[in-house]
Amino acid sequence: xxxxxxxxxxxxxxxxxxxxxxxxxxxxxxxxxxxxxxxxxxxxxxxxxxxxxxxxxxxxxxxxxxxxxxxxxxxxxxxxxxxxxxxxxxxxxxxxxxxxxxxxxxxxxxxxxxxxxxxxxxxxxxxxxxxxxxxxxxxxxxxxxxxxxxxxxxxxxxxxxxxxxxxxxxxxxxxxxxxxxxxxxxxxxxxxxxxxxxxxxxxxxxxxxxxxxxxxxxxxxxxxxxxxxxxxxxxxxxxxxxxxxxxxxxxxxxxxxxxxxxxxxxxxxxxxxxxxxxxxxxxxxxxxxxxxxxxxxxxxxxxxxxxxxxxxxxxxxxxxxxxxxxxxxxxxxxxxxxxxxxxxxxxxxxxxxxxxxxxxxxxxxxxxxxxxxxxxxxxxxxxxxxxxxxxxxxxxxxxxxxxxxxxxxxxxxxxxxxxxxxxxxxxxxxxxxxxxxxxxxxxxxxxxxxxxxxxxxxxxxxxxxxxxxxxxxxxxxxxxxxxx
Numbered sequence: 318x319x320x321x322x323x324x325x326x327x328x329x330x331x332x333x334x335x336x337x338x339x340x341x342x343x344x345x346x347x348x349x350x351x352x353x354x355x356x357x358x359x360x361x362x363x364x365x366x367x368x369x370x371x372x373x374x375x376x377x378x379x380x381x382x383x384x385x386x387x388x389x390x391x392x393x394x395x396x397x398x399x400x401x402x403x404x405x406x407x408x409x410x411x412x413x414x415x416x417x418x419x420x421x422x423x424x425x426x427x428x429x430x431x432x433x434x435x436x437x438x439x440x441x442x443x444x445x446x447x448x449x450x451x452x453x454x455x456x457x458x459x460x461x462x463x464x465x466x467x468x469x470x471x472x473x474x475x476x477x478x479x480x481x482x483x484x485x486x487x488x489x490x491x492x493x494x495x496x497x498x499x500x501x502x503x504x505x506x507x508x509x510x511x512x513x514x515x516x517x518x519x520x521x522x523x524x525x526x527x528x529x530x531x532x533x534x535x536x537x538x539x540x541x542x543x544x545x546x547x548x549x550x551x552x553x554x555x556x557x558x559x560x561x562x563x564x565x566x567x568x569x570x571x572x573x574x575x576x577x578x579x580x581x582x583x584x585x586x587x588x589x590x591x592x593x594x595x596x597x598x599x600x601x602x603x604x605x606x607x608x609x610x611x612x613x614x615x616x617x618x619x620x621x622x623x624x625x626x627x628x629x630x631x632x633x634x635x636x637x638x639x640x641x642x643x644x645x646x647x648x649x650x651x652x653x654x655x656x657x658x659x660x661x662x663x664x665x666x667x668x669x670x671x672x673x674x675x676x677x678x679x680x681x682x683x684x685x686x687x688x689x690x691x692x693x694x695x696x697x698x699x700x701x702x703x704x705x706x707x708x709x710x711x712x713x714x715x716x717x718x719x720x721x722x723x724x725x726x727x728x729x730x731x732x733x734x735x736x737x738x739x740x741x742x743x744x745x746x747x748x749x750x751x752x753x754x755x756x757x758x759x760x761x762x763x764x765x766x767x768x769x770x771x772x773x774x775x776x777x778x779x780x781x782x783x784x785x786x787x788x789x790x791x792x793x794x795x796x797x798x799x800x801x
Contacts, residue, residue: 360503537560
């Protein structure tokens with residue numbers, strides 16, 4: 318088998334290695350494996366699988382469903398795909414002479430091809446295939462159990478519909494227990510750094526906040542040869558730039574029939590603080606003439622956005638019970654946070670030749686917005702550091718903490734099972750670090766945080782500069798190292 322290298326395909330080494338392990342197992346054992354691969358739209362699922370297939374030299378078929386197409390059309394396309402790969406399936410000309418009349422027929426042809434050795438079969442946008450033919454899941458289960466599992470077949474099901482792909486794992490679904498689930502995430506900060514190797518750690522986090530780690534955007538930024546901020550400003554001059562269009566491609570598919578959910582997501586993303594509560598969301602999109610109905614619709618929308626689509630996350634103060642009504646919301650993806658804040662409501666201006674207005678809005682509050690948007694990334698980074706940093710060894714959870722009227726807020730509250738081990742302040746200033754005044758304020762606020770009498774005081778900033786009496790200090794370089 319050819320060596321599968323990710324050197325020119327940055328950030329996907331772990332995914333490619335996992336796929337190769339599955340293929341090696343299929344080749345050695347002669348038995349089939351099924352993978353259900355999911356991930357957000359535009360995250361590069363199909364690209365990484367195509368890259369993997371191209372590096373293996375193994376005969377394959379890669380077919381992609383067309384949204385809204387009939388089952389007959391999907392089968393016709395899937396049949397044609399059997400002869401269109403770089404390394405076609407064995408006897409491809411025979412397999413494609415006539416269109417498969419059912420998925421049983423199509424899967425039977427995969428089984429015939431696998432008689433000659435390992436093959437890879439990919440059903441991309443599997444939920445669309447299943448929507449066109451509701452019998453597909455059941456038919457695939459029968460053919461897998463009877464035939465395909467006993468042959469050297471690596472079957473990969475790809476889906477962007479998070480809810481649909483999750484449902485495949487439910488015990489009463491036909492494919493339950495028959496596949497290995499895999500998730501393709503966005504690129505993490507270390508993988509973004511791999512794409513822009515000459516960038517400073519601070520610039521890497523800026524790039525992550527602007528692109529969210531979406532491969533298409535990271536590649537576009539890397540090709541620009543500029544700083545992340547310069548890239549963002551230049552992209553605002555082109556209504557067709559990837560930074561502007563990628564979010565629309567993602568969201569149009571997510572919200573074809575959900576205007577209230579989209580409005581709620583937009584309200585959260587565009588909020589000045591970046592993490593509004595329910596009341597603030599309601600006041601943004603409420604219809605005064607029918608407030609009760611709107612409130613009910615927003616409650617349902619927030620559940621859809623969080624539980625079904627994983628587009629938003631709820632934040633509760635550290636130590637607050639799950640039943641607490643003291644909660645606020647934020648957009649999960651950094652890129653979508655950036656897009657809703659700086660691009661969504663500026664697209665019309667950019668399209669009519671006034672990008673200067675969008676750029677001015679960006680310049681006006683980028684520094685303060687960046688300081689807020691980086692907070693969840695910092696918390697994730699510190700939690701990862703806790704795995705190897707002895708000073709953080711007992712920490713299990715990191716969250717913000719605030720009081721009901723927001724008069725007191727602590728950026729970092731790191732807790733063990735029984736105590737608050739560390740409280741921290743984040744001051745994301747490019748040159749200055751945490752000042753004596755900042756640390757004094759943190760010390761005063763510590764007295765109000767639950768179980769924090771002996772908590773360490775942590776100062777977090779890009780430079781890592783901190784007063785001498787800070788117990789811990791972390792720089793952008795320290796945080797980036799957590800992802801390596």
